[in-house]
Amino acid sequence: MDAEAIKLSLEESGLRCTSQRYAVMAFLLEHNQHPTAAEIFAAVNRLDPRSSRATTYNNLRDLVQAGLVREVAAEGRAARFDAKGMRHHHFICDGCGSVEDIEWYDVPKPGSRSLGKRILRECELIFRGRCTRCAPRHDPRKAF
Amino acid sequence: MDAEAIKLSLEESGLRCTSQRYAVMAFLLEHNQHPTAAEIFAAVNRLDPRSSRATTYNNLRDLVQAGLVREVAAEGRAARFDAKGMRHHHFICDGCGSVEDIEWYDVPKPGSRSLGKRILRECELIFRGRCTRCAPRHDPRKAF
DNA sequence: TATCAGATTAGATATAATCTAATTTTTCAT
DNA sequence: ATGAAAAATTAGATTATATCTAATCTGATA
Ligand SMILES: [Mn+2]
Ligand SMILES: [Mn+2]
Ligand SMILES: [Zn+2]
Ligand SMILES: [Zn+2]
Numbered sequence: 001m002d003a004e005a006i007k008l009s010l011e012e013s014g015l016r017c018t019s020q021r022y023a024v025m026a027f028l029l030e031h032n033q034h035p036t037a038a039e040i041f042a043a044v045n046r047l048d049p050r051s052s053r054a055t056t057y058n059n060l061r062d063l064v065q066a067g068l069v070r071e072v073a074a075e076g077r078a079a080r081f082d083a084k085g086m087r088h089h090h091f092i093c094d095g096c097g098s099v100e101d102i103e104w105y106d107v108p109k110p111g112s113r114s115l116g117k118r119i120l121r122e123c124e125l126i127f128r129g130r131c132t133r134c135a136p137r138h139d140p141r142k143a144f
Numbered sequence: 145m146d147a148e149a150i151k152l153s154l155e156e157s158g159l160r161c162t163s164q165r166y167a168v169m170a171f172l173l174e175h176n177q178h179p180t181a182a183e184i185f186a187a188v189n190r191l192d193p194r195s196s197r198a199t200t201y202n203n204l205r206d207l208v209q210a211g212l213v214r215e216v217a218a219e220g221r222a223a224r225f226d227a228k229g230m231r232h233h234h235f236i237c238d239g240c241g242s243v244e245d246i247e248w249y250d251v252p253k254p255g256s257r258s259l260g261k262r263i264l265r266e267c268e269l270i271f272r273g274r275c276t277r278c279a280p281r282h283d284p285r286k287a288f
Numbered sequence: 289t290a291t292c293a294g295a296t297t298a299g300a301t302a303t304a305a306t307c308t309a310a311t312t313t314t315t316c317a318t
Numbered sequence: 319a320t321g322a323a324a325a326a327t328t329a330g331a332t333t334a335t336a337t338c339t340a341a342t343c344t345g346a347t348a
Contacts, residue, residue: 052328073270075215075223078304091262103258107251107269114247118235121273126217129265162295196297222335
């Protein structure tokens with residue numbers, strides 16, 4: 001996704017393309033490691049222009065509201081984010097806590113009986129286990 | 145699950161059945177609203193015996209490690225917990241943030257091609273939308 | 289009973305997120 | 319261009335959540 005496309009997607013969502021907001025969005029688009037707000041703040045300030053912590057949080061909030069960014073559901077203290085590009089699932093490593101993307105495939109919806117009067121919008125599938133780096137350290141005779 | 149069964153499940157996991165630890169476990173078993181640590185702390189102290197905040201957090205950590213309790217994956221600030229009884233999925237309300245249980249059903253695993261060298265242990269399915277209470281307030285003409 | 293590991297406690301500390309009020313930047317009507 | 323209004327940014331204070339520390343308590347066991 002090039003600079004112009006990012007600018008456009010922001011403006012289509014009713015958000016001005018400020019340099020700080022652009023930097024957050026661009027960083028998320030080119031890093032799929034699901035960084036925390038603190039990591040994003042550090043990363044966008046490594047380059048110009050400077051952005052404050054409050055602005056980083058404000059922009060993440062705005063981008064999530066606009067549907068361009070997602071706050072990933074995960075346990076743990078700090079929220080993690082990714083750009084909502086192609087649909088995908090997530091894999092969370094028991095060993096190191098890393099969150100990785102898994103290719104999307106369709107998930108069966110719950111029956112209307114168990115859904116009741118609830119209105120279903122979307123679903124999110126999280127896998128757990130050991131990532132490629134952590135798998136070798138894992139003794140398969142021991143349960144987690 | 146009666147008192148004796150709780151005591152037993154704790155001891156099978158190598159945890160002493162202290163009154164504070166019992167209270168946390170019993171509370172989670174009879175409330176499926178996925179309370180936060182603060183809510184659990186308040187609830188177990190409404191009755192005797194008193195338990196400190198540190199102990200509530202310590203016991204939640206121990207119970208999660210022992211596999212009796214789960215920290216639910218969800219966005220938002222405070223961690224939420226439930227007793228790992230019967231397997232189930234979760235529904236998180238866009239409106240009020242409540243987390244509700246959804247009857248379990250099997251979920252197709254990702255293909256070994258997209259899984260790579262990762263070791264899969266389990267999966268967790270999260271639905272999003274409007275809960276029964278929030279659904280009526282939702283104007284279906286407006287997107288979220 | 290004496291010992292000791294496990295558990296609890298109050299309060300201090302750390303971490304993550306949000307708020308506040310001042311300032312800067314952009315937009316837009318004139 | 320000019321000035322007013324709106325939007326965005328900022329540093330730092332504040333709040334919320336979680337963990338740590340070091341002293342004390344409890345209960346199992348010898
Ligand atoms: Mn992702
Ligand atoms: Mn549950
Ligand atoms: Zn790993
Ligand atoms: Zn609701």
